Amino acid sequence: xxxxxxxxxxxxxxxxxxxxxxxxxxxxxxxxxxxxxxxxxxxxxxxxxxxxxxxxxxxxxxxxxxxxxxxxxxxxxxxxxxxxxxxxxxxxxxxxxxxxxxxxxxxxxxxxxxxxxxxxxxxxxxxxxxxxxxxxxxxxxxxxxxxxxxxxxxxxxxxxxxxxxxxxxxxxxxxxxxxxxxxxxxxxxxxxxxxxxxxxxxxxxxxxxxxxxxxxxxxxxxxxxxxxxxxxxxxxxxxxxxxxxxxxxxxxxxxxxxxxxxxxxxxxxxxxxxxxxxxxxxxxxx
Numbered sequence: 325x326x327x328x329x330x331x332x333x334x335x336x337x338x339x340x341x342x343x344x345x346x347x348x349x350x351x352x353x354x355x356x357x358x359x360x361x362x363x364x365x366x367x368x369x370x371x372x373x374x375x376x377x378x379x380x381x382x383x384x385x386x387x388x389x390x391x392x393x394x395x396x397x398x399x400x401x402x403x404x405x406x407x408x409x410x411x412x413x414x415x416x417x418x419x420x421x422x423x424x425x426x427x428x429x430x431x432x433x434x435x436x437x438x439x440x441x442x443x444x445x446x447x448x449x450x451x452x453x454x455x456x457x458x459x460x461x462x463x464x465x466x467x468x469x470x471x472x473x474x475x476x477x478x479x480x481x482x483x484x485x486x487x488x489x490x491x492x493x494x495x496x497x498x499x500x501x502x503x504x505x506x507x508x509x510x511x512x513x514x515x516x517x518x519x520x521x522x523x524x525x526x527x528x529x530x531x532x533x534x535x536x537x538x539x540x541x542x543x544x545x546x547x548x549x550x551x552x553x554x555x556x557x558x559x560x561x562x563x564x565x566x567x568x569x570x571x572x573x574x575x576x577x578x579x580x581x582x583x584x585x586x587x588x589x590x591x592x593x594x595x596x597x598x599x600x601x602x603x604x605x606x607x608x609x610x
Contacts, residue, residue, distance in 0.1 A: 327455035327498060329567040331356030334401040336393075338382060338442070339412025341368035343511030344461065347556035348409065348563055349377055360397045362412070384412050384438030385430075394445045407457040407567055408446050410439045413479070415517035417539060418525040419532045420474035427524040428475055435479035440486050447490075447499065456499040459566045460487045461559070464507045464582040468589055468597075470605035472532070472539055491574065502566045505586075507579030508553040518543035538606075552580040 329335075335352060339345040340361035349361040353376070362382035363369050372379035378400060382393035397405060413435045416427060443458060450456025465473055466480035484503060491501035521543065527536050562576035577583045581604065588597055 326500070326570045328570050329406050329457055332358050333406040333567070334358040334360070334404060335407040335409060335567070336360045336362065336397050336405060336446070337409040337411055338362050338384065338439070339364075340372060340377075340379065341365060343513060344506070344509060344556045344559045345409075345411040346372075348411070348560045350375070351557070351560045352563075353377055358401060360400060362393060364412070382412075382442075384435075384442065385433040386438075387441060390438060390442050391445065394442065398449065403449075404453050405446055405449050405456070407459065408443060409459045409461065409563060410443060410483075411461040412439065413461070414520060415473065415513060416475040416520040416524060417472055417517050417543070418475070418521060419472055419530070419535075422525050422530055422532065423475055424524065428478075430524070431475040431479050432482070435476070436482045436486070439483065443486075443490070447494070450499045451494075451497050454498055457567055457572065458487075458490070458499065458501045459563060459572075460484075460501075460503050462487070462503045462505045464505055464579070464585060466503070466505055468585040468601060470601055472535060472605070500566075500572045502572045502574060502576065504559060504562045504566070504576045504578060505582050506554075506559050507581035508550040509559060509579070510553055510555050514543050514545070550581075554579050 335357055337345050337349050337359060340349045341363040345361070349359050349372070353359045359377060361372050361377045361379045363372060363379060364383045366381055369379045369381050380393055380396050381389065383389040416431045418427070439460070446458070460483055462484055463480045465477045466484045469477040487501055487503050494501060525536070527533055530536065558578050562578055566572045566576065577586055588600060
């Protein structure tokens with residue numbers, strides 16, 4: 325049995341303070357879904373509530389917060405949860421050799437460990453009710469690595485590994501698992517990434533100082549910094565299909581770069597693909 329999730333189905337969305345999560349929470353709420361929008365900062369939770377959303381506090385880097393958020397969600401929904409959109413994540417730019425163990429741990433705590441811990445708490449609820457949809461917001465960088473994004477690349481590669489495995493393990497439970505793989509999307513991702521870069525990366529004496537100067541210029545740029553950038557509505561369209569289709573796709577590739585590199589990775593020799601990824605990454609300029 326394949327259960328389509330139409331309004332007023334319940335959905336928990338992580339990372340709703342800005343960008344994709346914010347847009348999708350409002351869009352799904354507008355068409356009649358019971359949206360539980362989560363955010364890490366209490367001020368953002370209050371703002372979302374003032375905007376008419378049901379919002380809760382959830383810090384993916386904190387196991388206590390994750391457990392409390394699931395309990396709060398189930399109280400709000402009467403004990404059921406039809407869908408989970410794992411959207412919450414951040415980027416930590418920098419050359420791999422400049423990433424400390426603590427920096428890498430911080431990246432994975434939110435993007436991977438917290439996301440999967442939340443998912444693991446939700447799976448039994450969906451199994452008991454007999455259906456559910458779990459959608460992970462990954463990235464083009466979940467299958468095609470670009471320079472100076474090593475921590476983020478690795479976190480999204482790991483997330484895709486969990487999602488693919490979970491999909492196989494839930495095959496007989498009527499719980500569908502999908503991945504959305506956006507390329508460049510208009511959001512505050514770059515601004516937030518710049519804060520992480522300033523906190524974790526020491527530019528002085530790095531072998532990558534020249535590239536870092538280009539990267540800083542990119543991170544400080546407002547508006548699209550890469551070709552083929554789309555708005556968050558492109559992800560929301562994929563999310564709706566993943567919820568409402570009788571048989572959701574395994575992967576939703578959003579934006580031209582994602583679709584292109586998915587094909588190139590399949591057919592090109594590895595060194596040719598490396599060359600194109602170097603060009604696409606632009607030594608940090610994109």
